[in-house]
Amino acid sequence: MTDSPNPIRRGPFPPSASRPVGTPLQPSVVYAAESPDALDAQYEGRARGYAYAREGHPNADVLAGMIDGLEGAEGGIVTGSGMAAVAAVMMGLCRAGDHVLGGDQLYGRSLRMMREDLPRLGIATDLVDPTDAGAVAAAIRPETRLMLVEVVSNPTLRVADMEGIARVCADRGVLLVVDNTFTTPRGYRPFDHGADIVVHSVTKLLAGHSDATLGYAAARDPALREAMRVFAITAGLTPSPFDCWLAERGLYSFALRYDRAEANAARLADHLASLPGVTRVLYPTRPDHPDHNRATALLGARGGNMVSFEITGGRDAANRLVRAAPQIAFAPTLGDVATTLSHPPSSSHRALTPEARAALGISEGFFRVSVGVEDIDRLLGDFTTAIAAVGR
Secondary structure, three states: OOOOOOOOOOOOOOOOOOOOOOOOOOOOEEEEOOOOOHHHHOOOOOOOOOOEEEHOOOOHHHHHHHHHHHHHOOOOEEEOOOOHHHHHHHHHHHHOOEEEEEEEEOOOHHHHHHHHHHHHOEEEEEEOOOOHHHHHHOOOOOOOEEEEEEOOOOOOOOOHHHHHHHHHHHHOOOEEEEEEEOHHHHHOOOOHHHHOOOEEEEEOOOOOOOOOOOEEEEEEOOHHHHHHHHHHHHOOOOOOOHHHHHHHHHHOOOHHHHHHHHHHHHHHEEEEEEOOEEEEEEOOOOOOOOOOHHHHHHOOOOOOOEEEEEEHHHHHHHHHHHHHOOOOEEOOOOOOOOEEOOOHHOOOOOOOOHHHHHHHOOOOOEEEEEEOOOOOOHHHHHHHHHHHHHHH
């Protein structure tokens, strides 16, 4: 009796005279090389190839190249989450004794990294008002390495003085890192305005379907790119090939989704402002926005898809509003094709004291809306009903 062939021995991928139209998903963890010399050629940059997925894989490279094209960048890296991208920047470029500045209304986990994690590693930090370039200049020290800023802040939608900050950072030799998640390259391209590094939570508008968790970081300087890449590999900030594949699919509709959601957001902001019980509406292109002039100079008519508003009545009123709108997902995220509603005091900014939230303008009646691509009349009706329920 002869042995049957080993059924688990791997064979070569079938050759084909044609190529797939859609990008193949390659979940392989490891790649076989032809010889030790061939592997040396890959690691030494004389040949293009893959060895181990933590060091890079095809689906991540395809996605990075697409985002590079949107941002006008080269050599961007994709990471396992938006915060992984921020970590690749901070940990890849900073060392003990450095000083880091951040906008005082960054994403909640970015704030936590600034307040707790970096100081624990010997990296000093300060938070400053990004709408005041003079305050940024005053906070810079000789050891200041970089500043992290969001063009439009989360969740109060304040618009940073990007032109002033870029001038100050360039004059003082400080790296300008821009989190472009909210504005996206559809609304603002940081590299065109003096940024040194751009980061994204790809999870949000770029992927756009709440089914992929990814980040992205890119730098002008090849040496900075390499330092971020090496740290991402060492720390295992590896993105999932499947998530990269999903995000690539999402990017093909990104421009259409963004434009529709932005148009809906402008309509919703005006509608909310007309409803009894709504005390404040924040949307960058509205004339009553505190940074309206800067927003129009920086972003033109691109107000984005985010709207924030405030109601009276505190936490009880907030609970009533959410319960009266079950068709709108109450979820601490943004950028989905469907509209989502979040409550910063109980989610992104829950770690702050009530006093600290109040200083940022975030009360218990404060909500942030990530506007989706639904029928606008239906969306306006949903919010009308929900806010009316608060009064009852």
